[in-house]
Amino acid sequence: MSGVAIEQMLELWCVELRQVKADLKLQFAHPSVAASAAAFLDGLLGPERRKTGWMRAEAAGDPGPWRQQAVLGRSHWDADALRDMVRDYALETLASPGAVLVIDETGFLKQGQNSCGVGRQYTGSAGKIASCQIGVFAAYASDKGCALIDRQLYLPKDWTTKPERLATAHVPDAIRFVTKPQIAAAMIERALAAGVPFEWVATDTIYGALAMQLRRAGKGYVLGVQATDRFNSWDKSPPVAGTAATIAQGLAPKTWQRLSAGIGTKGPRLYDWAYVALADLEAEEFNEALTGLWTRGLLIRRSISDQDLAFFSTWCPAGTPMETLVRVEGQRWAIEDAFETAKTELGLTHNETRSWHGWHRHVSLVMLAFAMMTVVREHANRLTSPQKRNDEARLQRWYAGLSRKSAGSPHVSSSAGSSRPS
Structure with missing residues (x-):
């Protein structure tokens, strides 16, 4: 402004x-x-x-x-x-x-x-x-x-x-x-x-019970889950089975991508992310008004500083890029910012x-x-002027390029747990 x-x-x-x-x-x-x-x-x-x-x-x-x-x-x-x-x-x-x-x-x-x-x-x-x-x-x-x-x-x-x-x-x-x-x-x-x-719902870890309601409503979701929650793939190769933490530990280093979950007060909120597609299901099984395949998956966020992990159950149209799921998860910060402003x-x-x-x-x-x-x-x-909006758009593209060019990510830490972004 x-x-x-x-x-x-x-x-x-x-x-x-x-x-x-x-x-x-x-x-x-x-x-x-x-x-x-x-x-x-x-x-x-x-x-x-x-x-x-x-x-x-x-x-x-x-x-x-x-x-x-x-x-x-x-x-x-x-x-x-x-x-x-x-x-x-x-x-x-x-x-x-x-x-x-x-x-x-x-x-x-x-x-x-x-x-x-x-x-x-x-x-x-x-x-x-x-x-x-x-x-x-x-x-x-x-x-x-x-x-x-x-x-x-x-x-x-x-x-x-x-x-x-x-x-x-x-x-x-x-x-x-x-x-x-x-x-x-x-x-x-x-x-x-x-x-x-x-189009989407994003929550913290205690709201996983909303998943079926959202599937029936035709809404995508990124719902926080615990490291100990179990996930199994279906009709995927290689098959995946185990707790969220175990699945994260078995991922190859090249699986991780460094992406921004949004712009914070200190610039882009960068984390390492991995996504595992678990099953492709017909949307009409849950909502007769929908057609096509939707994918159930597991999104994993890793802190760059301390390697802490957070886990999210996802539901989205098949082919949805991980960047979209990361954007949705990053919107959880909007409500945290709202609480802080409303309180202070x-x-x-x-x-x-x-x-x-x-x-x-x-x-x-x-x-x-x-x-x-x-x-x-x-x-x-x-x-605001068109020039300012153009400058902001260029800055966003620069951040995206920085994320793609980031160095290879370190291996997954053995520590696991679901925590808010820090």
Whole structure:
């Protein structure tokens, strides 16, 4: 966005914010609640580092946080309707062929026992078991940007077996214990029902159960798996059988290619990659509307620095190049970046409510703020000069050439495990 004049950027922000607030107003039956929600959004987008109730109230000129607290608590409005509005708003700008639906979770550190869903559970945010809430999210990632389009608070089993706890946190009666993969499956169903245009799904290691659902939906996938998960080939030569780690150790050095999983803050995220096709299957076996062969495979990523391995089960049209699968896997970083930005800049972790609906309302408003930032960025990118876009395209081609010319990769390390990119 460096090629955009400041006057143009200010105009983009003003126009977009006015439109977003007009759409937001339609979510509320009472004008005063709509005005408070608009002020809430202003607070999320404002310069204050902490987006707590008192900080937002001060920014809005209110004598206290009660007006904005009412938006999250006492007011009557549907957080799921806002979630759907955010999705539709983001897709107006970001929809693109080859888009990836990325599913992941993030933790919210919380003390005490009363906040809905809080408990001692593992969270990657802290890298350990801690007292926290866990939210499962879906992000829409395309070549135009990324937006969070779905979310749900995970309730540990010890919450769903205690009716008094559920009642105190105002958890709807229809909510029962569901696993994180089941939450993700429901998000995919909502995206399909809404006609969200995506071709791929990418996830971390706990969401492998989504594979059959995605095959039936005609969607390709790159799903993280464990080093100990077993894979077997069918009608392939030479045959492959064993754990993901064992298969990786048996690959010839020439199998590996050095490719970028995308551009990071320090340039291309280079890893060594290998791909093993396991079986070619008729797509119509899973989806009668499809024809042709699709390939089940195993994608392996190896860190250049420490040789750590990560493994991914794949499903794609036969003949799909490994570079495409690497691109899809690399889009998982989009949701990590979204979490970081939403937490550090937009107050995602500054939720002071304890109820089920309070969590979903707060998070949905943050998702709206994040989607607006992404939309403004894409509109600004469209205003940059053709020369700048040409320069960026040449840079991407240079990175690709660098990857192809890289020196031969070292042999596979005996260490194996599924880990996030570092």
